[in-house]
Amino acid sequence: AAQTAHRQRFRKAVNFGKLVMASPDIRPLYEQAAKDRGAPIYAVCIADYLNDPAITDINPIDYRGNVGDPIMILASDDFGVVRVDMMLADADLGTLIESGQAVETPAGSGQWIYFATQPAAAGITVQFQATVFDRPGGTAIERGTKRI
Numbered sequence: 001a002a003q004t005a006h007r008q009r010f011r012k013a014v015n016f017g018k019l020v021m022a023s024p025d026i027r028p029l030y031e032q033a034a035k036d037r038g039a040p041i042y043a044v045c046i047a048d049y050l051n052d053p054a055i056t057d058i059n060p061i062d063y064r065g066n067v068g069d070p071i072m073i074l075a076s077d078d079f080g081v082v083r084v085d086m087m088l089a090d091a092d093l094g095t096l097i098e099s100g101q102a103v104e105t106p107a108g109s110g111q112w113i114y115f116a117t118q119p120a121a122a123g124i125t126v127q128f129q130a131t132v133f134d135r136p137g138g139t140a141i142e143r144g145t146k147r148i
Contacts, residue, residue: 017045052138053077065120
């Protein structure tokens with residue numbers, strides 16, 4: 001079963017490589033990476049598909065439940081993170097407080113910042129969930145909590 005799953009995942013990686021090779025918008029990104037790494041472009045595409053992004057840290061130290069409070073997310077990928085989604089919920093009630101996208105600041109740094117857009121009531125425990133995406137659609141999810 002594990003071998004079958006691996007073969008299926010590798011087939012998907014091969015299909016992603018074919019998609020990149022046929023795309024005039026995405027192919028130049030992979031061509032440059034292949035040149036920089038001294039590797040075939042197709043190999044870089046397959047490796048990117050097979051390597052999911054990672055979240056190193058979610059840091060809500062400056063989040064106090066106010067609009068504009070920042071939450072820092074450190075994320076990485078072998079080829080690049082393209083999006084980070086953040087969700088905040090009341091951990092006790094399970095109700096969504098807000099969700100949205102973080103912004104990489106500065107660009108290419110791997111440091112993403114989400115700024116709260118909704119107030120949260122004092123005294124609750126807020127659950128944070130960051131979801132990181134790479135170009136082929138690989139994801140990583142990290143959760144944390146903070147009492148405000």
